[in-house]
Amino acid sequence: MSSPSHSKNWLLAAVCLAALGMPLSFTGPAVVLPAIRDALGGSPVQLNWVTNAFMLSFGATLMAAGALADAYGRKRVFLLGLAVVALSSSLLTLAPGIVVFDLARGLQGLGSAAAFAAGTAALAQVFDGAARTRAFSLIGTSFGVGLSCGAILSGWLAESFGWQSVMLSPGAISLAALCIAAPSVRESRNPDAMGLDMPGTVTFTGALSLLTLGALQAPDSGWGSPRVIAALAGAVLMGAAFIAIERRVAHPMLDLSLLRFPRFVGVQLLAAAPAYGFVVLLVLLPIRFIGLEGRSALEAGSFMFALSGPILVVPTLAASLAHRFSAGVISAVGLLVCAAGLFWLSRCAPGTPLHVIVWPLLLIGAGIGLPWGLMDGLAVSVVPRERAGMASGIFNTVRVAGEGIALALVGAGLTALVMLQLGRLPAHPGVMSKAAQRVTTGDLSQALALLPGVDRAALLQAYGAAFGTLLCVLAGVTVLTALVVFVFLRGEAHVEAGAVALESSAC
Structure with missing residues (x-):
């Protein structure tokens, strides 16, 4: 043994x-x-x-x-x-x-x-x-x-x-x-554990599932369709039921009293920021590079490394800065840098060569890397020590669930923007929705088959305009998040969070 x-x-x-x-x-x-x-x-x-x-x-x-x-x-x-x-x-x-x-x-x-x-x-x-x-x-x-x-x-x-x-x-x-x-690993458990909060788990999962279902179905059925409205209404009802349950049970899955700590709320907003400023691009850009621009999977992977590579090195800078500046300042600056990269990327049309597009991708990755290096430490440092375990669980849930919701909403938004651009082309209105969905999932050949009067160049131009508009919207949301995070997290430097980031980057 x-x-x-x-x-x-x-x-x-x-x-x-x-x-x-x-x-x-x-x-x-x-x-x-x-x-x-x-x-x-x-x-x-x-x-x-x-x-x-x-x-x-x-x-x-x-x-x-x-x-x-x-x-x-x-x-x-x-x-x-x-x-x-x-x-x-x-x-x-x-x-x-x-x-x-x-x-x-x-x-x-x-x-x-x-x-x-x-x-x-x-x-x-x-x-x-x-x-x-x-x-x-x-x-x-x-x-x-x-x-x-x-x-x-x-x-x-x-x-x-x-x-x-x-x-x-x-x-x-x-x-x-x-x-x-x-x-080799020994078993451990908490003898005082209360088990699974089944009502909370069911309502929380139901709320997320219905919200995601509604967002994904909307481009196909329309936001006003009974199916989409029912899904979104169900998500609201499930969410309300979850909050009511968690406020009454003795041992809640989500301790809502933590929301009384303003800095804790700021950390949750910070956890959600990478979802729409960075993570959604990990899905949307490969579809664009491979499905629409016709690049190889390996070449697309090289493009994506420019976006995600800075995550490995930028936390070192965040750690050194954390001893001199507050987490609010560092995180806000990082989000503003990310927003600048998103706006720059919005100017890059489909087919832009690697040596041009690499710079906005690096800027986005470097910007998001500053708060990324501090978030985990902040998640437990902004609440009393005895609440650290619950705070960490909530933080990780917000981060992962936020990524899924952001991906569904951003995908639906991109489809709507592509459809708007296709409306300016000589295409039949009845097929624009299906063609827009095919474009956003990278199925260029099927989209062209649905639009016989449109050539590849015009379709890519329409997609590029829609994608650029989407990135501008994401940049604006990221700027707004930076301002709110700064307000909630301004104050003294967070040495503990900086130490976590420093040790992470040094390993």
């Missing part, structure tokens, strides 16, 4: 591996979405669920998975999550159609939530003080490496071995983590 020190080191290695694989589950399918469409078919709505099914199930069940891990065993839930990720990765390559593929993506999100929540909870029990800070910094570094290199690795795998290899890569990493953790 392994010693306690060896056991916790093996646990750290397993959790870091799991953290490395999770971004691949998000970025990889975006790179190979055109290949998935060619192999499995599917409507634009079904293709949008390729990414959103994972993000929805991951974000909606993260807090519930943490509660299950505390009650039934952190090692058990961690291993189960890893096994589900490995199994679902295999199912993705065997799916006979897009619907089964989307269901497997949802299963993969459930497994990722279980592995992440249980793994981090287990680490928090075996590491203390500075050792805990270093451990969580290593997890952050592993996640950053996966995020930064995921697109280019997926591009290489797709061109060398096919899109199936991209789907298998997170499962292979999870299987390696399982093999490390199963024989």
Whole structure:
């Protein structure tokens, strides 16, 4: 039997591996979405669920998975999550159609939530003080490496071995983590854990699911259709029920009293900012580069590395600045830099060469990297110490769930903008909605087939104008977020948050 020190080191290695694989589950399918469409078919709505099914199930069940891990065993839930990720990765390559593929993506999100929540909870029990800070910094570094290199690795795998290899890569990493953790990690649980807040979990998951469903269905059915209105109304009702439940139960999944801390609210806004200023581009840009501009998966991965690569190095700068400036100042400046990059990118038409487009991509990545390096430390430093665990769970849920919601809303917005641009072309009004959906999912050939009087150049020009308008809107929202975050988080320098960022970047 392994010693306690060896056991916790093996646990750290397993959790870091799991953290490395999770971004691949998000970025990889975006790179190979055109290949998935060619192999499995599917409507634009079904293709949008390729990414959103994972993000929805991951974000909606993260807090519930943490509660299950505390009650039934952190090692058990961690291993189960890893096994589900490995199994679902295999199912993705065997799916006979897009619907089964989307269901497997949802299963993969459930497994990722279980592995992440249980793994981090287990680490928090075996590491203390500075050792805990270093451990969580290593997890952050592993996640950053996966995020930064995921697109280019997926591009290489797709061109060398096919899109199936991209789907298998997170499962292979999870299987390696399982093999490390199963024989060497000790079980732990919280004997005082109250178990799963089932009413809260059901209403929270229902609210997110209905909101995502409504946003994804709107481009196809129209925002005024009964189906979309029913989904959005159901989301509001579920959200209201969730708030009512959490205010009354003795041990809530979400402690709403934390919202009384203004700095805590500011951190939640900061957690949501990368969703629409950075994360949505990890999905939209590969579709543009590969599906519409006709670039190879590997070339698109190189473009995406310019966007995500700064996440690996900029937190070092954030850490050094955190000893002299407040988190509000650093985060606001970073978001403003990101907004400038978004506006610059909006000026880049489809087909812009790499040596031109790389600069706005780098600016976006560098800007978002400043708050990215401070967020995890801030999540627990802006509330009383005894509330740190709940605050961290809420922060991660807001971050992941916000990414899924932002992706659904931004995708719907892009489709609406493309449809608006197509209205200026000699096209039949009855097919513009379907053509716009095909364009936003990268299916240029089907869009051209629906628009016989429109050539490729005109269609790309319409898409470029719509994409540019979308980026300007995202830049404006990012500027507004920067101002609000500055107001909520201004004050003294956050040395603790800076130390987390410094150790993360140094690992």
